[in-house]
Amino acid sequence: MTATRTRVVYVGGTGRSGSTVLANVLGEVPGLVSVGEVRFLWERGILQNRLCGCGDHFADCPFWSKVLDRAFGPDDERRAEDRSTTARRMCRSLAERTRMRSLPSQVGRRQRAIDPELATTLGRLYEAIAEVAGAEVVVDSSKLPTYAVQLADVPSITVQVLHLVRDPRAAAHSWRRRRAQPDLGETALMERRGAAKSAVLWRIWNTALERMCRSRGLEYRLLNYESFVADPRGELRRLLRGFALLAPSQLDPVLDELFEAPDVVRLSSNHTVAGNPARHHHGSVALVPDDEWRDRLGAADRRLVSVLTWPTLPRFGYRARV
Numbered sequence: 001m002t003a004t005r006t007r008v009v010y011v012g013g014t015g016r017s018g019s020t021v022l023a024n025v026l027g028e029v030p031g032l033v034s035v036g037e038v039r040f041l042w043e044r045g046i047l048q049n050r051l052c053g054c055g056d057h058f059a060d061c062p063f064w065s066k067v068l069d070r071a072f073g074p075d076d077e078r079r080a081e082d083r084s085t086t087a088r089r090m091c092r093s094l095a096e097r098t099r100m101r102s103l104p105s106q107v108g109r110r111q112r113a114i115d116p117e118l119a120t121t122l123g124r125l126y127e128a129i130a131e132v133a134g135a136e137v138v139v140d141s142s143k144l145p146t147y148a149v150q151l152a153d154v155p156s157i158t159v160q161v162l163h164l165v166r167d168p169r170a171a172a173h174s175w176r177r178r179r180a181q182p183d184l185g186e187t188a189l190m191e192r193r194g195a196a197k198s199a200v201l202w203r204i205w206n207t208a209l210e211r212m213c214r215s216r217g218l219e220y221r222l223l224n225y226e227s228f229v230a231d232p233r234g235e236l237r238r239l240l241r242g243f244a245l246l247a248p249s250q251l252d253p254v255l256d257e258l259f260e261a262p263d264v265v266r267l268s269s270n271h272t273v274a275g276n277p278a279r280h281h282h283g284s285v286a287l288v289p290d291d292e293w294r295d296r297l298g299a300a301d302r303r304l305v306s307v308l309t310w311p312t313l314p315r316f317g318y319r320a321r322v
């Protein structure tokens with residue numbers, strides 16, 4: 001176990017909620033580094049060698065090479081086990097502990113129950129990310145509630161959970177859209193999901209994340225995507241202050257530097273390991289509401305999503321009728 005704990009801000013919730021952009025905006029704050037959906041590092045990074053946010057393939061990215069060398073030693077023939085063997089084992093171990101079936105047993109659990117090897121590997125990995133980036137806080141947008149619990153169980157990691165929620169009708173529309181996935185080649189498309197599946201997962205994941213954080217006493221903040229894009233600077237300021245990510249005297253100078261206009265941020269290149277294609281955007285990026293669903297999501301799908309999510313809608317700030 002390390003002497004100091006690695007601090008992780010975990011962006012949790014469901015897909016297509018704007019977590020990629022939010023995490024990358026956070027990564028611009030001094031002392032914070034945004035590295036994408038770290039739970040996919042083993043599969044999409046090490047085994048599949050997909051693109052890093054910087055545009056290099058994972059194996060060629062100098063940032064991740066340094067991180068892995070620092071965490072696990074150089075990947076050469078003298079090692080007892082090569083990196084892909086470790087990665088395959090981590091994939092299996094994480095898949096078993098983060099799958100849907102494990103949810104009921106994890107929701108009310110208060111005790112740490114992590115596998116010691118998983119704890120050591122994740123502890124080393126996040127510590128190395130912080131060290132190589134020269135950051136005090138690692139921003140991980142892995143989203144999955146069950147992975148948040150695994151991280152919270154690592155003795156050398158402290159997790160603060162930022163729960164990002166978006167109107168389930170907007171998320172359902174986004175899951176149906178055809179969008180390119182440059183990670184997998186020029187003609188590849190992102191995964192698509194029907195309205196019913198999107199709505200059911202929205203309800204299960206969001207409810208589970210909130211309950212898990214409460215039962216485990218994790219530091220937690222809820223943020224609605226719609227509030228964030230309506231007032232990005234104000235919401236970011238509240239978040240940085242609420243999680244004590246910056247000294248109060250630093251808040252305005254840092255935000256002045258980051259925001260070119262009330263709804264435009266300047267993003268630099270990043271080393272995000274997986275996530276929405278928006279992670280490759282840098283330079284001046286506008287944070288504008290995406291409410292295409294109001295015109296494009298049909299009445300039947302809108303009703304279906306509302307019915308499947310209605311018991312939890314008010315809890316997250318949404319109305320059943322839209």
Ligand SMILES: [Zn+2]
Nearest residue numbers: 052054061271
């Ligand atoms: Zn990179």
